[in-house]
Every structure is written in structure tokens, then in C-alpha cells.
């Protein structure tokens with residue numbers, strides 16, 4: 331069995347460990363999957379088709395893996411890159427063609443045509459408005475030492491609205507748009523191979539559909555996209571992150587399970603919203619489909635499905651959460667100081683927080699230590715306890731999103747990281 335098939339098999343059977351599998355865990359290697367079809371496994375993947383007119387990339391991977399992508403593809407084919415397709419405009423999918431572009435300039439080849447959804451340029455425009463913000467959130471999310479986010483993007487030459495079929499060198503590629511992780515998502519179907527490229531609509535983890543620090547996501551539309559893909563009867567599935575899935579039955583199961591998770595979360599949240607529940611009620615009464623979250627391809631290791639509720643609330647409702655005190659609140663610091671005073675000082679609050687932490691009541695421990703620290707951020711005992719509580723909280727959570735935010739919080743109050 332070739333390397334990639336063996337890896338795919340081991341991931342499917344859960345042989346690679348329950349907790350260490352991350353969507354970004356990858357071989358960082360370009361491999362031929364089949365004649366004239368190659369797959370780059372990296373933090374974010376790319377699929378490469380070798381056609382008579384040149385190479386077609388579906389996704390391009392990221393800047394971090396542009397070197398091995400170039401080397402791997404060039405050891406396999408010397409043809410120019412005819413077309414590059416962005417499944418969406420996230421930075422880890424759109425910077426991998428760097429060396430191919432330089433090579434094309436050097437050899438006077440025609441410039442690669444870039445295709446993306448029609449909302450992709452709007453996304454790049456938005457990134458220009460929020461470069462600093464995106465740097466900060468990515469530093470928290472991925473534990474980067476300092477904020478980094480690109481300032482310039484290669485915009486698409488042609489855009490797709492709802493769907494488009496391409497014919498390059500005798501190969502037909504069908505592109506379809508559905509909202510899901512983003513508003514500019516495309517997924518691809520290559521009919522003669524019965525091959526599907528899902529982009530980030532499938533990532534070998536619970537869908538990244540609630541991400542606390544990012545723009546709106548679309549749980550219901552995402553499930554619709556997965557059901558459409560499921561109906562195609564694909565025999566090979568290439569995801570935006572993680573290994574391929576080989577075999578029609580497995581693919582149908584994986585897509586169906588991911589869709590069902592989103593459908594369940596969406597339905598429960600909408601039902602409660604329609605009954606007049608507050609956000610707090612919904613957050614604490616939605617039941618997670620735990621049997622689905624145990625599947626090797628749906629574990630909550632990247633995003634946390636509980637965050638989907640908030641994304642639905644934002645999408646279908648407003649920002650008012652149902653608590654009238656939150657409508658026009660006092661500064662958090664004033665509330666924290668008032669409560670600390672009533673409790674006998676910020677250290678009393680902090681010690682109460684420690685007691686809750688010892689009883690594994692992590693959410694309450696975080697609420698109280700946060701109040702203590704906001705009341706008195708200079709107190710070394712409060713700061714040290716806050717760091718300890720968030721460090722432990724980061725350990726006990728499963729999702730990278732929650733871990734990243736709690737680790738960043740721990741650093742904020744840690745005197746040794748000044």
C-alpha cells in the first residue's frame with residue numbers, strides 16, 4: 331500500500347491515536363495518487379491534476395509549505411500551472427503557488443489563471459481593513475509569538491457565482507459554491523474520476539463552524555453542501571485538511587455524519603430560539619451528538635461544536651443575548667471592583683475561584699478569577715492564580731480554538747512573560 335493510502339487507512343480506523351490527530355497533522359509531502367493526479371498533504375492540502383494543457387491546482391496550500399509543494403510537484407511534472415482554484419480565501423489556501431509564479435516569469439510562460447468564488451475579492455478587501463485584528467486572533471488561535479497576517483493577496487482573475495464547469499486539457503472539473511466555513515466557498519467534482527475535493531467543508535475534525543474569533547459561518551448551508559456531495563457517489567474524497575478518504579461507502583458515511591452533526595446543532599438552536607429562549611438557555615440546553623463526535627473524522631479537536639450555537643444566534647438573531655444588564659453595561663472593571671468589594675477583596679474572589687477549580691468547576695473558576703483580576707490586575711497572588719487556572723483550563727479543553735484563547739489568557743497575567 332502506498333504511503334498516502336496507508337496513512338488514510340490508519341486515520342480512518344483511528345489507529346493514529348484519539349487526541350493527537352489534528353487537521354493540520356499532515357505528511358508535508360506531495361504524492362501521486364493515481365496517474366495524472368497528485369495530492370499535497372500539508373497543513374492545508376492541494377490537489378494537482380496533470381492535463382495536456384498544463385497543471386490544475388485545486389487549492390494551493392500555504393506559504394509555509396510552498397517549498398515542498400514546488401519540489402514535489404516539479405519532481406512529478408514539468409508542465410506549467412495553467413489554472414489555480416482557491417476553494418476559499420483563507421490565507422492557508424492561497425499562497426502556495428509562489429515559486430510556480432516566479433518560475434513562470436523566468437520562463438516567460440503565460441501567467442497562471444486564478445479562479446475563486448465571487449465573494450473572495452470582498453474577503454481580501456476585508457482582510458486589508460482588518461490586518462491587525464487578524465494578526466492578533468491568529469496569534470491567539472495558533473499560539474504564534476507575535477501577530478502576523480499578510481497584507482497583500484493574489485486576487486482571482488475569474489470568479490464563479492453559483493457553479494461553473496471547466497475543461498482544461500480534456501479534463502472536466504465542476505465547481506460548486508455553497509456557504510459553510512466561509513461565504514466564498516467552492517468545492518470541486520471531477521466526474522471521470524469520481525473524485526471530490528471538499529475544501530474546508532470537510533477537515534477531519536468537527537466542522538470549524540463556530541470559531542469564536544472569526545467572521546460569520548453558516549451551519550445549515552454547510553450541511554446542505556455536505557448532503558449534495560454525499561449524493562454524488564464519490565470514490566475518492568480529498569479534504570482541505572487531513573488525508574483523503576478512499577471508497578464510496580466510507581465517503582458517504584463521513585459526509586453524512588458531518589452533515590448530521592450540523593443539522594442537529596442547527597435544529598436544536600433554531601427550535602429554542604423560536605420558543606423565545608435566551609442565548610444562555612440555549613448554550614446550556616443544547617445536547618451534543620456525542621456518538622458522532624467520537625468518529626475519527628469528527629472529533630472536537632480544532633473547533634468546538636458548542637460554539638456553533640453562538641454562530642447561529644449571530645446569524646439568525648442579533649447580538650442582544652437576552653440579559654437586559656448586558657444591553658448597556660457598565661465597564662467590566664467597575665462590575666469586578668464592586669463585586670470584589672462586596673466579597674471582601676479581589677483575593678477572596680480569587681480564592682473562591684481556586685476552590686471551584688479544585689472541584690473541577692472550570693467555567694465558574696474562570697468567571698471568578700476573571701472578576702478578581704479585572705478588579706485588581708496588579709495583585710501578584712490574583713495574577714498567578716489566574717495564570718494557573720487558565721493553563722489548566724487549556725489542558726482540559728479538546729479544541730485548538732479554546733486552548734489557544736485560554737493559553738493566551740494565561741500568558742496575559744503571567745509575570746514571567748512580561
Ligand SMILES: [Zn+2]
Pocket residue numbers: 374420422423530570571
Ligand atoms: Zn483551511
